[in-house]
Structure formats: C-alpha cells, structure tokens
Amino acid sequence: MNLKAGLLEALKKAVEKSGIVDEVPEIKIETPKDKANGDFSSNVAMTLTKQARKNPRDIASAIVENLDHSAANVKSVDIAGPGFINFYMDESSVTQIVPQVLELGEAYGRSNPDGKQKVLVEFVSANPTGDLHIGHARNASVGDTLSNILDFAGYDVEREYYINDAGNQIDNLALSIDARYLEALGQELIMPEDGYMGKDIKAIGEKLAEENPELIETTKEDRIQMFRKLGVDYEMEKLRKDLADFNVHFDNWFSETSLYENKEVEAALRVMTGNGYTYEAEGALWLRTTDFSDDKDRVLRKSDGSYTYLMPDVAYHYDKVERGYDKLINIFGADHHGYINRLKGSLGALGKDPEMLEIKIMQMVRLIENGEEVKMSKRTGKAVTLRELIDTIGVDACRYFLAMRSSDSHLDFDMDLAKSESNDNPVYYAQYAHARICSILRQAEEKGHEVAGDADVSIIDHEQALDLIKKMAAFPNVIKGAAEHRATHRVTTYIQELASTFHKFYNAEKVLGEDDHKTRAYLLMIEAVRQTLQNALNLVGVSAPEKM
Structure with missing residues (x-):
C-alpha cells in the first residue's frame, strides 16, 4: 500500500464523480509542514477554479462529498483557507505499511513498470591526462547516485564513460611522455608548449627508458604513436581504479578513437548534410545549429580539413541514438554550459528529437578546511584529487556530501x-540512526524478544511512532520524484528527515518496554525503518553500518 498513491487515485475519482470538470488535470498532493493541516494536503480545488468557473471552496466541497474515505484510507477531511483540502489518514491503515516494507525488504521503494524506458547516463568522462579532482568527484557521485535512483524507479539504465583518447590533448600527452623518456636517457628536457608536467608522466617516461632504451633509435613519429596508447592505457587504468574505489562502476567505456576507426564521424556528417543542415563558408564546413536555438552556427570541419572538437561529439551522440536509447542524460562540468544548445541542435540536424538529450550542468565545488577555502593539495601543490579525498575523508562521507545539494547550485x-563524528555531520547522523536500530534489535534478541511478523502493529498509536511510519511510507514517492526530476539531493534530504524522525521517536518512547505486545510491534516498526534507511543509503552509494 502506498498511502499517497492511494489517496491520489481516490481524489481523481472524486473529481470525476463530482462532474465539476470534463477532464481531470494533474493533481498534486503535498505533505504539510504543520501537522495541524493534516497528513496530506491538496490545492486541486484552486487549480480547477478557472476550468469549473466556481468558487474554490465550493469545488472543494463537491470533491470531498464524492471522496471514498475507505478507499483513500482517510479518517477525516477539512477545507481550509481559500480552498485547500486537508486529509487526516486512518492510523490503522498507516501502520499496515510496516509488514509490507518487511515483506519487500531490499525491493521496498523499487518500481517495476511495464515497458521500461531505456536510458543512457554519461558522466565523469574526464580526459585521460591526469588525476580526477574534486569536480570530477562530484560528477561521479551525482552521476552514479542518479543512475541508482533511475534503476530503482524502474528505468533500464546504462552508465557510460566517454574516453577522450583522440585529439590535441592526447597528442600533448604522448609528446610529454616522449620528453620525459628522452630526459631519463640523459637528453635535455624540452616539454611541448601545452605539455603535462605531472609526476605520473615523469614516472611513465622513466619506466619506458629503463625497460625500452632502444626506442630512442626509432623515429619520433613511431615513438609518439606508441606513447599515445601507452599514456592513455596508464591513465585510464588509474582512473578506473579510483572510480571503482569510489563505488562507481560503468557498463560501457566508449573510445573516441573508435568513432574514426568505424567511420562514424563521416557517417554522421553525411546524415546532417543529407538533411540540409550543413553549408560551406570561408573554406570551412558549418552546422546550422541556429535552426535549433543555438546563438550561432558552428564549424564542423576547418579550412585545413581537420575536424573541430564538436564533430566527434556529434558522431558520438549519433552512435548513442543508433543504439536505441529512449533518453540520453549527460552530466557535464560547469564550463560546458554553452555546449547545451549546439549538442541538442546536432541531434536535430541528425533528424532526431533534440529533447531526447538532457544535459545536467554540475556547478563548482569549494573545499573548506578550518573555515578557509582549500584550492591546492598540501602534498602536491596542485588541485585536490579524488584519491586524496578517499584517503583522508572516506568514500561514504565524500559520496554523501557531494550528492546532497542540487547539482545546479x-x-x-x-x-x-x-x-x-557528531550529529552535525549529516552522513554520520544518518548512519548512526541505522546503527542505533541495529543495537536495539541486538538488545531485544539478548532479552529473548524476536522480530516476528505476527505482531499487531495496529496497536501503535504514539504520535512520534506514527510520524516515523508516515515518513517511512513516503519513500516510494521520494524515489519517483527524484527520478522524474533527476534530483539526487531529494534522497539525501529524505534520509536526513527519516533519521531525524527516528531519533525523535527514540528520545520520546521506549522500544523495549514492559508491554510485550507494544514491544513486538515497535521491533517490527524499527526493523522496517532500518530497511528503508539502508535502501536509501544504498542509492547514494553509502554503507549502512550495524555498529558505530
């Protein structure tokens, strides 16, 4: 039973039965901040005023008169203010969520709709030229958490990392390795203008000099070709390990180079030209993205015959579309904001719906320590890396903190x-709630109590206990909303609210009391809460410890 969903269905039927409108629009139900205004509240009467041409309070009265209280699990209803309808739920129906949570276990909150929408989520996709930094870490946390939420909400989800293993940055990587290789063999260090100075590049050069000194006799072109692949492989192996240690795993690792090898760049270009969206000017080939709300047209092929960075990106998205996804979600860094319209426009030029592509822009992260911004690593003097964050703060805290604010802020x-390790730390606070429940359950077992499914949870009537059950019952709707709005922070906000509601209950009522019937009911209730909390934490990629 989903209380909110059941009420929503009953409310739709009441509007239909009242006959005040011919067609029932979308109805919204909210949870009031003030419990005096009911367990749920709806402004449906006010939204129907224009359509029904009646006073909203009269509309609300007509809806309430036609509401099936038993089907909606409603004990009482009142009409407040200009026409808000407040619903007070039947407490015996509220408690019935407990055995249902226990029966579903790890599947509580999961949806399994017919005809799953196939979604590809591309995130991180950092150039394989150095370590992942704090910005990439936020991208990884949000991207993986969003993928978890979408999967839990019933979408068919795949995670993808786009490997930028072609282009100037990889040429510079190979040239940088070559410079370090020659330096290790006693030659003067001559780094390319945009070379990579990281110590890992120096280490690669020294290792190559030690193991393959004979390569100095080959042509520079041959060495660069070899070092290009070696450099990308080395950096990608390091990135894969850092991401795996961050509990982030990808279904697909897509190589940019493969677009050229498989002639997909030329194929995408032919399609856009065939659709009439390319033209030549100033010796270059242009894409008419202004037809799709871009602020100017974009160059695809320069006058010297080389492609711009946009062209392989267009070909990559052409490949995505051809793989048969219903929705493409890209999670980009803050510096990609101007890229949205041109990439959407390229889909339109390919003859596809630009709206099948969603681009989420991750805003910047500031690291704060001792009240001051930390811009550089104390160890390396450069940007703080994901590896350093894992080693100094831990995966749980990193993932939780990076996912708990809206990505556009x-x-x-x-x-x-x-x-x-204090209640001010949100992840510690949430994990402590889980550990405290586990501790109570262990104490109960030691005292001979068991968490038995035949306990009568309908006897639960304590205010804080009912608040806790209602909060637990909201979980499926939180997941649905977080998935629809691509909002990972809704889940972390819910975790904090559930943990807080549990702590309030714990401070107000004794679980292991003298009344055996109530104790057994409470044990079932807190086990259901524990399961819900664990399910929610799992979505964020955070552990649910049994002891702290």
Whole structure:
C-alpha cells in the first residue's frame, strides 16, 4: 500500500464523480509542514477554479462529498483557507505499511513498470591526462547516485564513460611522455608548449627508458604513436581504479578513437548534410545549429580539413541514438554550459528529437578546511584529487556530501565536518540512526524478544511512532520524484528527515518496554525503518553500518 498513491487515485475519482470538470488535470498532493493541516494536503480545488468557473471552496466541497474515505484510507477531511483540502489518514491503515516494507525488504521503494524506458547516463568522462579532482568527484557521485535512483524507479539504465583518447590533448600527452623518456636517457628536457608536467608522466617516461632504451633509435613519429596508447592505457587504468574505489562502476567505456576507426564521424556528417543542415563558408564546413536555438552556427570541419572538437561529439551522440536509447542524460562540468544548445541542435540536424538529450550542468565545488577555502593539495601543490579525498575523508562521507545539494547550485564541502563524528555531520547522523536500530534489535534478541511478523502493529498509536511510519511510507514517492526530476539531493534530504524522525521517536518512547505486545510491534516498526534507511543509503552509494 502506498498511502499517497492511494489517496491520489481516490481524489481523481472524486473529481470525476463530482462532474465539476470534463477532464481531470494533474493533481498534486503535498505533505504539510504543520501537522495541524493534516497528513496530506491538496490545492486541486484552486487549480480547477478557472476550468469549473466556481468558487474554490465550493469545488472543494463537491470533491470531498464524492471522496471514498475507505478507499483513500482517510479518517477525516477539512477545507481550509481559500480552498485547500486537508486529509487526516486512518492510523490503522498507516501502520499496515510496516509488514509490507518487511515483506519487500531490499525491493521496498523499487518500481517495476511495464515497458521500461531505456536510458543512457554519461558522466565523469574526464580526459585521460591526469588525476580526477574534486569536480570530477562530484560528477561521479551525482552521476552514479542518479543512475541508482533511475534503476530503482524502474528505468533500464546504462552508465557510460566517454574516453577522450583522440585529439590535441592526447597528442600533448604522448609528446610529454616522449620528453620525459628522452630526459631519463640523459637528453635535455624540452616539454611541448601545452605539455603535462605531472609526476605520473615523469614516472611513465622513466619506466619506458629503463625497460625500452632502444626506442630512442626509432623515429619520433613511431615513438609518439606508441606513447599515445601507452599514456592513455596508464591513465585510464588509474582512473578506473579510483572510480571503482569510489563505488562507481560503468557498463560501457566508449573510445573516441573508435568513432574514426568505424567511420562514424563521416557517417554522421553525411546524415546532417543529407538533411540540409550543413553549408560551406570561408573554406570551412558549418552546422546550422541556429535552426535549433543555438546563438550561432558552428564549424564542423576547418579550412585545413581537420575536424573541430564538436564533430566527434556529434558522431558520438549519433552512435548513442543508433543504439536505441529512449533518453540520453549527460552530466557535464560547469564550463560546458554553452555546449547545451549546439549538442541538442546536432541531434536535430541528425533528424532526431533534440529533447531526447538532457544535459545536467554540475556547478563548482569549494573545499573548506578550518573555515578557509582549500584550492591546492598540501602534498602536491596542485588541485585536490579524488584519491586524496578517499584517503583522508572516506568514500561514504565524500559520496554523501557531494550528492546532497542540487547539482545546479554551488557546493561548499566542509572537510572538517565530513570527518567529524557528531550529529552535525549529516552522513554520520544518518548512519548512526541505522546503527542505533541495529543495537536495539541486538538488545531485544539478548532479552529473548524476536522480530516476528505476527505482531499487531495496529496497536501503535504514539504520535512520534506514527510520524516515523508516515515518513517511512513516503519513500516510494521520494524515489519517483527524484527520478522524474533527476534530483539526487531529494534522497539525501529524505534520509536526513527519516533519521531525524527516528531519533525523535527514540528520545520520546521506549522500544523495549514492559508491554510485550507494544514491544513486538515497535521491533517490527524499527526493523522496517532500518530497511528503508539502508535502501536509501544504498542509492547514494553509502554503507549502512550495524555498529558505530
């Protein structure tokens, strides 16, 4: 039983039965901040005023008169203010969610709709030229959490990392390795203008010099070709390990080079030209993205015959579309904001619906330590890496903190707070709620109590206990909303609310009391809460410890 879904269905039927409108629009139900305004509230009467041409309070009265209270699990209803309808739920129906949560277990909150929408989520996709930094870490946390939520909400999800293993940055990587290789063999260091100075590049060059000194006799072109692949393989192996240690795993690792090898760049170009969206000017080939709300047309092929960076990206999305996904979700860094319309426009030029592509822009992260912004690593003097965050703060705190704010807002990551073992630390607070429930269950077992499915949960009537059950019952709707709005922070917000509601109950009522019937009912209830909390934490990629 989903209380909110059941009420929504009953409310739709009441509007239909009242006959006040010919067609029932979307109805929204909210949970009031003030419990005096009911368990749920709807402004449906006010939204129907224009359509029904009646006073909203009169509309609300007509809806309430036609509401099936038993089908909606409603105990009482009142009409407030200009026409809000407040619903007070039947408490015996509220408690019935407990055995249902226990029966579903790890599947509680999961949806299994018919005809799953096939979604490809591309995220991180950092150039394989150095370490992942804090910005990539936020991208990884949000991308993986969103993928988990979409999967839980019933979408058919695949995760993809686009490997930028072609282009100037990889040429510079190979040239940088070659410079370090020659330096290790005693020659003067001559780095390319945009070379990579990282110590890992130096290490690759030294290792190659030690193991393959004879390569100095080959042509520079042959060495560069070899070092290009070696460099990408080395960097990608490191990136894969860092991401795996961050509990982020991809279904597909897509190589940019494969687009050229499989002639997909030329294929995409032929399609756009055939559709009439390319033209030549100033010796270059242009894409008419202004036909799709871009602020100017974009060059695809320069006058010297080389492709711009946009062309392989267009070919990559052409490949995505051809693989048969219903929705493409890209999670980009803050510097890609101007890229949205031109990439959507390229889909239109390919003859596809630009709206099948969603682009989420991740805003910047500021690391804060001792009240001051940390811009550089103390160890390396460069940007703080994902590996350093894992080693100093831990995966759980990193993933939780990076996912708990809306991705379109800037994030201040308080490193001191993330490391603290206090209730001020949101991830510690949530995990402690889970551990505390586990501790109570262990104590119950030691005292001879068992979590038995035949306990009568309908006897639960304590205010804080009912609040806790209602919060637990909201979980499926939270998942649905987080998936629809691509909002990972809705899940972390829910985790905090559920943990807080549990702690309030714990401080107000004794679970292991003298009344055996109530104790058994409470044990079932807190086990259901524990399961819900674990399910929610799993979505964020955070552990649910049994002891702390």
